[in-house]
Amino acid sequence: MENEHECIQEINSGVAPKLPVKRDHTIAASILISSIILAGTWIYTSAINAGARQAATAAVSSELQKKVLPSGGVILPVTWGDLGAKMVNAGVIDATKFEAIYQQRGFTDEYRKLLLGKDNGPVTMTEENSGYLLNLFWALGLSNKNPILEKGEMSDPKYGGAGSFASTGGWTVSKGKPMDHFSRHSFVTLTKAQQTLVDKVSKGIYRPCCGNSTHFPDCNHGMAMLGLLELMASQGVSEADMWKTALAVNSYWFPDTYVTIATYLKDRGVEWNDVDPKEILGSSYSSSQGYARIASQVEQPQQQGGGGSACGGEGAEPAAQQRSQGGCGI
Template identity: 55%
Template sequence: MENEIKKEKNMSPITSIIIVIALITGTSLYTVRLPKNQETETLLPPTQLNKNTISFQNGVELPVRWKDMGVKMVEAGVIDKAKFENLYSQRGGLSETEKKLLTSNNNENLVITPENSGVILNMLWAFGLANKNPILENGPMMDKRYGGAGNFASTGGWTLSKGGAMGHYSMHSFIKLTNEQQDLVERVAKNIYRPCCDNSTYFPDCNHGIAMLGLLELMASQGVNETDMYKFALKVNALWFPDQYESIKTFFASKNMDWNTADPKKILSSEYSSASGYQKVLSQIKPQPQKGGAGCGA
């Protein structure tokens, strides 16, 4: 097996992030990594989300109570509150509701909207990175060929903690899953892809992947069933990648497939939601105007 390393296209603002294409039995595996021996800022400014029919402009209430999770992560140092607030002070500041996610012990269900999707992404990124889970400890992230879990964008790109990100990687038991819940998370994670790379959530090498892993853990711990996990995962992905899912919806329409009745599990599969699957979709429809993207940074 040979690895070809090249810079990802259209990511000039993130000169530090490279894409490793591992050719495994004829299948391309895209892995977002950071170069060794280089301290680089990977936090990106927010993208302007495209207001479209999939992006749920009124927001989506997720079936998970946040409770005091933000407080716990701040106390553990996974989130440095000063760094987090400083980042958003450059973007107009956090809303009162967003501040409560870090400071309140009694938060209700998370609500994600086009406006706060970046904040929710970063909250879930921190949780997915830090919560102790066998996927992080025994899964593809630990494959020796990648030189250690600390070389990925999902780990090296998290600079909003006290101390290095790897000092928190799978180190905090914020929630503990039963064996049945863990099996559910692993099964669903292996079937959820994202348009920024060709890896499933089971290989959370970028911020979107590890944030989705965190969301799956929270949903499983609070009794959400498998069908609903896929349903809400699709809604969240559509908010994180609005233009991409508009294009996928356009493709469905061109094939006389009803988006509203399509199986979320199928839409989230590698056939449509992986980077390579999405490129195949684009090749079969008229070019769509791209008003916003989703970078792998906070």
């Protein structure tokens, strides 16, 4: 009765009585369910869009791979002749040790002819043989007598001596110690003009495994490129063709790196066939620091395998199926 009396008083006083509030939980539940549905739709749509972008990126990457890494390979403008046999005879390459490395990888007739044959013609580099050619050019660059090795950064005392680098100590398939063959053999002789050309071009070719140019060949890639430059210069290859060939070779040695660079350029309206090889081989693109800057601006497709471009690892022989990139070892 007391509550009833209070209610009557509130009515009489013109104040609305306080009635019990009924909370409608169905509205809140509906809002929550709607939010979940909308969020789920957004996530699903975003996943579809992300998948579409990934597929588009992969498609572009696949097309660029065909341009950067032609399936038929690239014919290098040099004749190999009997250089392999000469290096075997001089002990730069121990044929038994060298062949043993490829027992599991596969020692093909082509490999045997390049190593021991005496009438090899022009060399064609492909994804499959790029690692093998890397090792042959490495042996040539290491052993061929050249002032770049004797008076350049490799022999600068502040770096601890030429024998302390991966390109020298890592060559484990010679007869005797690697330094027994360092700049000791005259497999390729250069005129003064040819040496000047090698000096010039070697200072402009960088590699994404480190920040050094070919003029400082402290890893296998640098030493191999030096050997190739010497061979090209000795056979009268023009400077323009040396730059062009060096870019093609670097692309096979570091496939993912140069496909990424090609993607970066395409996003900015530049086709791979139109690039300036000298510019791309420079430090802004091909050094480890330059490439890191480029890669940070490119959306990467999902990798199906393969390694990075760091100097290190178990072997210099890239596995074409996995698109791995060579380390600084045999």
